[in-house]
Amino acid sequence: MHTSDAATALATPQAPVRVDGDDDTGRRVIATRDIAPGEVLADLREAHRTPVKSRFTVQIGPDAHIDGLWQFTFLNHSCDPSVHVDTTAMEIRALRAIAAGEELGYFYPSTEWMMAEPFDCHCGTPACIGRVTGAKELPPQVLGRYVVNRHIAEMKASA
Numbered sequence: 220m221h222t223s224d225a226a227t228a229l230a231t232p233q234a235p236v237r238v239d240g241d242d243d244t245g246r247r248v249i250a251t252r253d254i255a256p257g258e259v260l261a262d263l264r265e266a267h268r269t270p271v272k273s274r275f276t277v278q279i280g281p282d283a284h285i286d287g288l289w290q291f292t293f294l295n296h297s298c299d300p301s302v303h304v305d306t307t308a309m310e311i312r313a314l315r316a317i318a319a320g321e322e323l324g325y326f327y328p329s330t331e332w333m334m335a336e337p338f339d340c341h342c343g344t345p346a347c348i349g350r351v352t353g354a355k356e357l358p359p360q361v362l363g364r365y366v367v368n369r370h371i372a373e374m375k376a377s378a
């Protein structure tokens with residue numbers, strides 16, 4: 220695991236993203252400029268911790284979650300993710316090049332063991348997993364296609 224030193228200079232309010240949409244149509248996180256692969260977009264080390272999960276929390280351990288992730292609170296699920304929420308380094312970084320104007324997405328089961336509110340994904344990508352319930356119910360060979368966090372790998376190994 221690498222350090223988060225690079226993230227220190229990239230306070231989240233300066234992240235190259237904006238939030239689009241509203242409560243009716245749903246909100247999306249959009250890149251405001253081209254983003255390079257591996258670029259750190261948010262430092263989560265100071266994020267608020269809570270034992271209670273919701274649709275707006277990210278799981279960082281078997282019984283720990285964080286919320287209030289600034290713009291990234293509205294990061295949607297993607298079965299073909301462009302960013303990784305790394306709960307060991309405590310940062311969000313690009314998995315690949317992202318073009319200005321593109322919506323960012325991360326693979327929810329990479330952090331969530333059991334979603335607070337499961338839903339049906341309609342992303343339409345060839346990789347689509349359909350019902351998104353969390354890592355617990357995903358076949359290991361499907362989960363294995365993705366970058367997942369340590370707590371998820373450990374919970375899956377002992378499930």
Ligand SMILES: [Zn+2]
Nearest residue numbers: 298340342347
């Ligand atoms: Zn999908």
